[in-house]
Amino acid sequence: xxxxxILLWASAVPAAIAxxxxxxxxxxxxxxxxxxxxxxxYDNRFVKTPNLDRIAADGVKFVNSYVANSLSGPSRACMxxxxxxxxxxxxxxxxxxxxxxxxxxPKLMRxxxxxxxxxxxxxxxxxxxxxxxxxxxxxxxxxxxxxxxTMKGDTVREDGYVTNIITDKAIDWMENKRxxxxxxxxxxxxxxxxxxxxxxxxxxxxxxxxxxxxxxTFYDDYEGRPAAAAQEMEIGNNIHMDIVYDTKMYxxxxxxxxxxxxxxxxxxxxxxxxxxxxYFYDSLTTDFERRNLSGKELAEFKYQRYMRDYAKVLKSLxxxxxxxxxxxxxxNLLDSTLVVYTSDQGxxxxxxxxxxxxxxxxxxYSTPLVMRLPDGLNARGDIREMVQNIDxxxxxxxxxGVPVPEDMHGVSLxxxxxxxxxxxxxxxxxxxxxxxxxEHSVKRHYGVSTADGWKLIHFYDDIDHWExxxxxxxxxxxxxxxxxxxxxxxxxxxxxxxxxxxKEYDDQDAxxxxxxxxxx
Numbered sequence: 375x376x377x378x379x380i381l382l383w384a385s386a387v388p389a390a391i392a393x394x395x396x397x398x399x400x401x402x403x404x405x406x407x408x409x410x411x412x413x414x415x416y417d418n419r420f421v422k423t424p425n426l427d428r429i430a431a432d433g434v435k436f437v438n439s440y441v442a443n444s445l446s447g448p449s450r451a452c453m454x455x456x457x458x459x460x461x462x463x464x465x466x467x468x469x470x471x472x473x474x475x476x477x478x479x480p481k482l483m484r485x486x487x488x489x490x491x492x493x494x495x496x497x498x499x500x501x502x503x504x505x506x507x508x509x510x511x512x513x514x515x516x517x518x519x520x521x522x523x524t525m526k527g528d529t530v531r532e533d534g535y536v537t538n539i540i541t542d543k544a545i546d547w548m549e550n551k552r553x554x555x556x557x558x559x560x561x562x563x564x565x566x567x568x569x570x571x572x573x574x575x576x577x578x579x580x581x582x583x584x585x586x587x588x589x590x591t592f593y594d595d596y597e598g599r600p601a602a603a604a605q606e607m608e609i610g611n612n613i614h615m616d617i618v619y620d621t622k623m624y625x626x627x628x629x630x631x632x633x634x635x636x637x638x639x640x641x642x643x644x645x646x647x648x649x650x651x652x653y654f655y656d657s658l659t660t661d662f663e664r665r666n667l668s669g670k671e672l673a674e675f676k677y678q679r680y681m682r683d684y685a686k687v688l689k690s691l692x693x694x695x696x697x698x699x700x701x702x703x704x705x706n707l708l709d710s711t712l713v714v715y716t717s718d719q720g721x722x723x724x725x726x727x728x729x730x731x732x733x734x735x736x737x738x739y740s741t742p743l744v745m746r747l748p749d750g751l752n753a754r755g756d757i758r759e760m761v762q763n764i765d766x767x768x769x770x771x772x773x774x775g776v777p778v779p780e781d782m783h784g785v786s787l788x789x790x791x792x793x794x795x796x797x798x799x800x801x802x803x804x805x806x807x808x809x810x811x812x813e814h815s816v817k818r819h820y821g822v823s824t825a826d827g828w829k830l831i832h833f834y835d836d837i838d839h840w841e842x843x844x845x846x847x848x849x850x851x852x853x854x855x856x857x858x859x860x861x862x863x864x865x866x867x868x869x870x871x872x873x874x875x876x877k878e879y880d881d882q883d884a885x886x887x888x889x890x891x892x893x894x
Contacts, residue, residue: 397488398748399711400559400770403698404453405691406446406495406568407731409721410742412688420586420723421685425696429715430744434753434791438760439743440803440823441719444731447472447497448808449718449763450563454478456767456782459806460881464498466809472498477779479767480504480559486776489556491547494540494563507551509543511536515565517572517687518642533644535574536565537687541694545701559770562698566691567721569729570620572639573686575647578654580689586681588674591850594726598854599841601833606815607722607730609680610673614814615729621679622655623662677724684723699746712773713746714766725850732816734805734831735851739823745791753793760825761787762803783879801825804875806884810835820884822872830856830868834887842868 410416415427415435442452443459451464451472456479459465464472480490481504492508495515502508510523520536521529522543532539544562552558573580596603608614618624619632643651658679667675695715702708720738722728731738743761747753764784771778772786789796806820821831827846833839842856842865855861869888876885 397557397775398773399557399707400714400773401562401698401702401711402559402714402766402770403562403564403695403716404450405564405566405715405717407719407721408567408688408691408717408742409723409737410740411723411725411737412567412684412721413742415744416742420681421688423688423692425692425699426715426742426744428699429695429713429746433713433744433746434755434757436743436745436757436759436761438758438825439716439741439762440739440760440805441741441763442803442805443807444719444733444738444805445807445809446495446568446718447499450496450498452763453766454480456764456779456784458764458783458804458879458881459808460883461781461783461879466812467497468809468812470499472500474498474500474503477781478504479770480561482771482776482779483559483774486774487556488774489552489558490561491544491552491558492561492563493544493547494561495565496563507547510563511565514568516639516642517565518639518647519644520565520642535690537574537690537694540564541697544698548701548705548707557774559774564691564694567684567687570622570636570639571680571683571687573683574690575650577686577689578651581682581685584682584685586678588677589724589726591726591852592673592677592724593670594852596726600839601817601819601837601841602726602733602735604815604817604837605728605733606813607728607732609676609724609727609729610670612672615676615680617676620729621676622683623659623679624655625659625663673727680729681723708746709749712748712751712770714743715745716743716763716766717741718763730814732807732809732814734807734819734821734823734829736845736849739805747791751791753791757790759790759795759799760801760803760823761790802871802875804872804879804881806881820872820876820881822868822875824868824871828864828868830865830872832872832887 412421413426414423415430441449447467447470448459448464451462455462464470484490484504490505492502492505496502496510508525511520512523515536517536519531519533521531523529606614616630616632618630619636702711719731720740721731722737725737765787768778768782768784769787772788802822802824804822808818810818817833817837818835819831819833823829829843831841840856841854843851873888
């Protein structure tokens with residue numbers, strides 16, 4: 375019997391027998407807006423993340439890991455379906471509703487005898503399908519005393535900090551609610567590190583003695599990049615990064631565009647925690663107002679507040695990853711479980727003067743991805759092949775012995791986890807962002823990036839602008855090489871690769887925008 379037939383047979387046998395045969399469990403931990411710059415196994419300039427680093431140290435770290443659409447809901451849809459946004463139907467957060475009737479990886483895992491569970495952030499509007507168990511936060515969720523939606527449709531407010539509660543619920547499901555005779559896949563989806571970075575109370579004073587280095591590109595002038603100039607996510611701009619909502623510099627009566635939202639969020643604190651919260655931030659606000667900052671001084675003050683609060687939120691997240699690993703180890707599950715940690719996309723930590731994501735530029739296009747491998751998967755260290763979040767679904771199916779549907783765009787990473795380096799591994803990736811006009815005003819764009827360090831981007835809709843970058847010599851993407859003399863050959867090659875991928879993934883709308891280039 376060949377391997378494919380064995381896998382087909384394995385997916386059909388009773389679940390208890392399959393579990394006894396050693397089918398791996400999967401624990402998939404995904405955060406929101408966590409970027410590689412703020413994960414010390416990738417970049418140790420800013421913070422230490424010992425528990426996240428442990429996953430990489432005991433397994434693998436992907437150093438060329440990317441997303442297909444740098445936005446929360448669309449990224450989740452790509453992960454669940456193994457397909458680009460134009461095929462799974464969830465292209466943007468503003469108007470998207472995920473079609474839960476379509477084929478998804480959890481449904482296929484469940485059909486093959488796996489238990490499927492989801493705890494935390496869903497953010498796809500429709501009710502989750504394909505899960506034996508879920509307990510999710512509404513929309514973005516809240517950091518303090520958050521609400522959760524149960525499978526009965528009830529909304530229940532829980533006491534505590536959201537990162538701790540999500541971990542509590544995930545561990546409780548593994549300990550008390552699952553069928554121990556079956557293998558499982560558990561999705562732990564954290565709200566952290568999403569805006570507006572409200573810290574756990576025990577860490578509210580952390581990092582206050584730190585001055586974070588300003589990124590080299592903080593004062594980028596966006597020359598030759600009109601789409602970059604048109605965005606609305608600049609830290610130094612008080613409309614883009616709200617002085618109350620984002621940096622918490624609030625005094626009674628101070629009204630900004632987002633003051634009411636901020637007060638609503640911190641209004642969820644109990645009276646004791648609220649008093650401590652106000653005492654801490656009120657003292658900072660008093661000093662801030664006394665200084666009457668403007669210009670560069672104000673921008674750099676906001677940057678420090680942003681970095682400190684983000685780091686505080688991340689510290690709780692790292693703690694809870696450690697709790698999850700400890701549970702798996704103490705329950706003798708660690709060596710039979712693939713533990714995956716990633717984020718829904720990257721994020722700007724002041725690069726180009728920004729926060730948020732959306733662009734195909736490296737900081738938000740890339741995403742951290744580390745895996746602790748179970749017994750039998752022998753890869754260790756850095757994996758340099760290009761991977762994308764559409765690959766997660768086929769990987770989990772392949773590891774479970776479930777045939778990967780031919781209509782999935784992603785490819786299984788199992789060969790890489792086995793320590794192999796296939797010669798025919800992909801040499802390019804496709805990206806498409808749709809959410810415009812919308813929050814942060816990032817233009818619609820699509821593009822291609824290649825394993826040899828080139829990137830071509832087309833911004834379209836109310837703009838028609840191309841950008842070309844040589845990442846080997848310009849990793850910060852400051853110098854648009856498109857249409858410069860001497861770039862004709864590389865531009866033609868990338869155009870051809872872009873059209874090839876658009877045809878392969880059947881992105882007809884994008885292809886129509888390329889009609890002037892036939893790619894032949």
